[in-house]
Amino acid sequence: MKTIIVPVDFSHASVNAAEYASQMAGHMRADKIVLYHTYGGSYQILDAGTEIIRSEINSQLQHLSDALIPLAGNDVKFELVAGDGFLIDEILELVDKYNADLIVMGITGKNALEHKLIGSNTLRVASDSACPVLIVPSEASFKEVKKVALSMKFKAGILDETPYDHIRNMIKDLNAELVILNVADESHRVNPQNIQSGLTATHIMFDDINASIEFLGEDRVVERVTDYVQQHEVQMLISITHKLGFLESLFKGSVTKQLAFHTHVPLMVFKAIQPEE
Numbered sequence: 001m002k003t004i005i006v007p008v009d010f011s012h013a014s015v016n017a018a019e020y021a022s023q024m025a026g027h028m029r030a031d032k033i034v035l036y037h038t039y040g041g042s043y044q045i046l047d048a049g050t051e052i053i054r055s056e057i058n059s060q061l062q063h064l065s066d067a068l069i070p071l072a073g074n075d076v077k078f079e080l081v082a083g084d085g086f087l088i089d090e091i092l093e094l095v096d097k098y099n100a101d102l103i104v105m106g107i108t109g110k111n112a113l114e115h116k117l118i119g120s121n122t123l124r125v126a127s128d129s130a131c132p133v134l135i136v137p138s139e140a141s142f143k144e145v146k147k148v149a150l151s152m153k154f155k156a157g158i159l160d161e162t163p164y165d166h167i168r169n170m171i172k173d174l175n176a177e178l179v180i181l182n183v184a185d186e187s188h189r190v191n192p193q194n195i196q197s198g199l200t201a202t203h204i205m206f207d208d209i210n211a212s213i214e215f216l217g218e219d220r221v222v223e224r225v226t227d228y229v230q231q232h233e234v235q236m237l238i239s240i241t242h243k244l245g246f247l248e249s250l251f252k253g254s255v256t257k258q259l260a261f262h263t264h265v266p267l268m269v270f271k272a273i274q275p276e277e
Contacts, residue, residue, distance in 0.1 A: 001028045001173045003098045006105075007036045007091055007125075010060060013106030013138040018064065020266065021104035021134070022072035023142035028173050030076055033068070034098060035061050038083040038090055050084065057082040088124055095131055103133045126269040127241055132166065135267045143235050145174045148268075150238040151225050153183045154198025161272045162240060164205035170268070171209050176236075178211040181228060183221050229265055237267045 006021045008014040018035065025033055037060070039053050058080060065078040072078075083090045091103065105122045126133040148171060152158070171178050180202060202213060216224045229237055 001025075001030045001101050003032045003034065003100045003102075004030055005034045005036060005091065005094050005098065005100045005103045007038075007087065007103070008061075008064065009037065010064070011106070013136075015064065015106075016138055016140070017104050017106035017136040018068060019071055020136045020140060020142045022068040022076070024104075024134075024145075025076045026071065026073040027142075027144065030101075032077045032079060032098070033072065034079045034081055034094060034100070035065055035068075036081040036083065036091065036094060037061060038085060038087050040084045040086060040090075054082050054084075087121055088128065091125055092128060092130075095129055100131050102131060103129055105133060105135055106138060107135050127271070129271065132170070132268050132270045135269060137264055137266065140264065140266055145176045145235040147177045147179060147232070147234050148174065148236045148238060149179050149181050149225070149229055149232075149234045150240075151181045151183060151221075152240060154195065154201075156197070158198065159201040159204060161274075162201075162205060163270050163273055167238060167270060168206060168209055171206075174236075178206060178209055179232070179234070180206075180211060180213045181225055182213055182215045183225070226264075235265055237265055238270065239267060240270050240272050 006018045061080040107122045
């Protein structure tokens with residue numbers, strides 16, 4: 001783990017995510033945290049001017065980084081970036097510029113409208129980013145990650161679409177145990193072909209780390225996964241998402257999106273490998 005990008009808007013949720021990222025960076029011995037804020041589209045620019053706004057943002061970022069250094073430790077360096085463009089575009093540019101390993105973002109939203117308006121940027125970044133995105137609930141606090149749960153369904157092509165190298169490396173960096181939560185209905189659970197192909201793929205993907213499998217039903221997936229996380233002292237959840245269009249992602253009830261709003265532990269989202277056209 002070398003570089004973590006943390007977008008902040010100085011809200012409680014984003015500051016909490018920055019605090020979580022700082023403690024995680026120290027634990028994983030990361031090299032750098034990039035704190036990023038965009039003032040693009042701010043009405044304050046009309047009143048104060050671009051240079052004054054940029055100066056104020058840099059001052060706020062510096063104040064935040066000063067508060068985060070004790071959490072991360074002196075070995076983790078902070079870099080401050082004040083942008084003036086579109087949030088998602090600039091985050092993706094920063095991922096390329098710094099060859100980032102992880103993006104850490106906060107999420108909040110107490111009702112359906114807030115889920116769409118506040119959570120959409122975080123979920124869109126998770127859908128578009130080449131590197132994983134860690135979504136931190138607004139009230140989550142850092143705990144040493146000893147057990148990670150990966151929610152997945154055994155099916156044809158699982159080996160081709162799962163970014164298992166990146167997931168495996170992340171588990172190794174965390175020095176954690178991995179439990180795979182197999183989401184399937186009863187017919188899939190008793191289907192020898194599906195079970196055998198899933199077990200074979202799991203051994204290929206995660207044979208060199210401490211990994212196990214738990215079988216869950218397909219109905220009430222989010223409830224079953226979140227119950228398991230709560231009952232088995234899981235400190236982090238992993239989900240794999242397929243790329244969705246922006247408007248589609250707002251209204252389609254994906255499991256990843258539901259988990260992001262309902263789990264009380266951070267959710268790390270990896271982008272599924274897309275087949276070559």
